[in-house]
Amino acid sequence: MNILLLWDINLDYIKNNLDSNYNFFSDYNLGDKSKINIIVVRWSNFNLKRDYLKDCKELKAVFVLWIWTDNIDLSYCKENNILVSNEPTISTYSVAELTVGMLINWIRYVYTTGLNLKDGVYSRTPMWYNLTEKKIWILWYGNIWKTTTKLLNAFRQIRDFDIKVFDINPNQYDNYLEENNIEKFANFDDFLKNIDYLLIHIWGGEENMNLINKNILENTNIKWIINTARKWIVNEEDILNLLDSNNLDFYVSDVVMWEPNVGNISKKLLNHKKVFITPHIWANTYQIQKDLLDSLINKIKNLWL
Secondary structure (H helix, E strand, O other), X not given: OEEEEEOOOOXXXXXXXXXXXXXXXXXXXXXOOOOOOEEEEOOOOOOEOHHHHOOOOOOOEEEEOOOOOOOEOHHHHHHOOOEEEOOOOOOHHHHXXXXXXXXXXXXXXXHXXXXXXXXXXXXXXXXXXXXXXXXXXXXXXXXXXXXXXXXXXXXXXXXXXXXXXXXXXXXOOHHHHHHOOOEEEOOHHHHHOOOOEEEEEOOOOHHHOOOEOHHHHOOOOOOEXXXXXXXXXXXXXXXXXXXXXXXXXXXXXXXXXXXXXXXXXOHHHHXXXXXXXXXXXOOOOHHHHHHHHHHHHHHHHHHOO
């Protein structure tokens, strides 16, 4: 069986847990893809649309080692009986953990004051906030927001604060929301009013491109944004303009346009003193990577049963 592995996947671990009947390739631009049986894709920067997939004459499955499948032509796969399987839950905790870590970091100004010390500046001003002093509002989709609120609930056991959410899906997790005193908004404009911190966990489909933009933000009190969803949900140029005009205090993100091509990423965004960006590390933990690979190995074995 021939498997095309796209991006940084631990091939040695996979080989050690499969028999010798598998051949592995790693070149996205592989000249002859006609004999490929399985494609394993790690990130969305690999475009698996119709023109690409039609050259894979013997393709049986596409295994996605993360949540989204918007880089894959699902219609073509369905038409040609190609299995598409993603991982909607394995990395959920990892994303939520990073989100809360980023939130606390910037509430307490940890990163910036640490950099100040390296530059010889010993300053404990200005003072910032405790987590419990602010309203935290979450723009969400699916399971990640739920795990994020579970982590935040640990802090609410000590001192309560507001958590409010918005989702286009009616009645989803309503019992959980009621049990945990979390208010859900059905109207997007109502949701945006009086926000302190906006945590973005929303689906990254085309309908949400540039969802968070200058026109939206200028009519709110949003001062902090943390984006651990998709890069194109937030209009980065608008973010920079709002930061420069002091209409926004901070922008923190694990995703950025043109990643992973560092040379094409906005230097102004990367170097802005009110911006903190990490290189898409939400799933980069030893535990999550092992869980993803174990799941992948089981899927490969079960595909031929």
